[in-house]
Amino acid sequence: MMAQNVPTNRIITDFPAPYDADASPYKKLNFHPKVKTACSENKTGCVGLKICKAVLVGDVAVGKTSLVNRFCHDVFDRDYKATIGVDFEIEKFSILNTPFTLQIWDTAGQERFKSIASSYYRGAHVVIVVFDLSEEGTISSISRWMEDATATSTNPLKFVVGTKKDLVSQAACRAAEDRAKEVAQSLGAEYWSLSAKTGENVKSFSFRCVSLTFDAAVLRELESSGQASQKQIGAIKIEKSDNLYDRKRKMKLDCCKT
Numbered sequence: 052m053m054a055q056n057v058p059t060n061r062i063i064t065d066f067p068a069p070y071d072a073d074a075s076p077y078k079k080l081n082f083h084p085k086v087k088t089a090c091s092e093n094k095t096g097c098v099g100l101k102i103c104k105a106v107l108v109g110d111v112a113v114g115k116t117s118l119v120n121r122f123c124h125d126v127f128d129r130d131y132k133a134t135i136g137v138d139f140e141i142e143k144f145s146i147l148n149t150p151f152t153l154q155i156w157d158t159a160g161q162e163r164f165k166s167i168a169s170s171y172y173r174g175a176h177v178v179i180v181v182f183d184l185s186e187e188g189t190i191s192s193i194s195r196w197m198e199d200a201t202a203t204s205t206n207p208l209k210f211v212v213g214t215k216k217d218l219v220s221q222a223a224c225r226a227a228e229d230r231a232k233e234v235a236q237s238l239g240a241e242y243w244s245l246s247a248k249t250g251e252n253v254k255s256f257s258f259r260c261v262s263l264t265f266d267a268a269v270l271r272e273l274e275s276s277g278q279a280s281q282k283q284i285g286a287i288k289i290e291k292s293d294n295l296y297d298r299k300r301k302m303k304l305d306c307c308k309t
């Protein structure tokens with residue numbers, strides 16, 4: 052399937068590099084050769100029709116929503132508006148000329164929304180734990196967030212992201228990074244520092260995240276193709292008929308009831 056109608060800033064042709072190669076468990080330097088061949092021969096099966104799921108978690112006000120808003124809409128809001136329960140965005144990409152869709156779930160950090168938010172962790176292909184580089188205390192909760200958010204997924208890609216890089220000096224950034232990189236390594240996650248305010252590293256991180264997700268999704272598709280092709284067709288029907296906007300509306304109503 053050829054990618055069509057994707058904005059130019061959502062086209063990925065080269066495999067993006069990590070923030071720090073020493074702070075990543077993902078060592079590949081390029082898309083998998085099988086993935087490249089499948090894309091160039093237009094034989095990626097159902098990848099273009101499926102939606103992969105990314106989930107952002109982390110303490111209150113660390114900057115999860117700001118990161119999503121910077122990437123998806125290229126905007127930044129100085130005022131804090133707490134996320135109520137969960138929110139999501141859908142982003143379409145063209146990767147190696149193949150269409151790919153990522154559903155990004157932005158969860159609330161506030162404890163009172165924890166049970167609502169955690170019901171959306173299931174089946175995540177990517178888990179992103181966000182902390183605040185200017186609030187070192189937020190580093191100590193990274194592990195707990197990662198454990199909770201990955202418990203109901205099979206082998207998700209894992210990222211630890213320090214935000215608000217614009218607020219800290221280089222030395223302070225380095226100190227917080229060193230601590231967070233250690234945590235990321237113990238969790239088998241890739242580490243990034245960025246700023247939603249200035250936009251520094253936001254696109255690089257997002258492209259890296261999406262590309263690794265795409266590579267894994269195509270490999271999964273290639274592995275399973277031929278095997279349960281009928282089953283896959285059933286799965287796609289379910290995904291397409293799952294009206295996300297209705298669910299989002301219902302979710303908000305449920306939140307308002309409490």
Ligand SMILES: Nc1nc2c(ncn2[C@@H]2O[C@H](COP(=O)(O)OP(=O)(O)OP(=O)(O)O)[C@@H](O)[C@H]2O)c(=O)[nH]1
Pocket residue numbers: 109110111112113114115116117118128129130131132133134135158159160161214215216217218245246247248249
């Ligand atoms: N200077 C600076 N401020 C930021 C950055 N990212 C977020 N903020 C500010 O930090 C506050 C919290 O940001 P949010 O993105 O709402 O935080 P959140 O993690 O979504 O919070 P919850 O939804 O309550 O969990 C807001 O006032 C943002 O403007 C950044 O990169 N730099």
Ligand SMILES: [Mg+2]
Pocket residue numbers: 115116117132133134157158159160
């Ligand atoms: Mg939020």
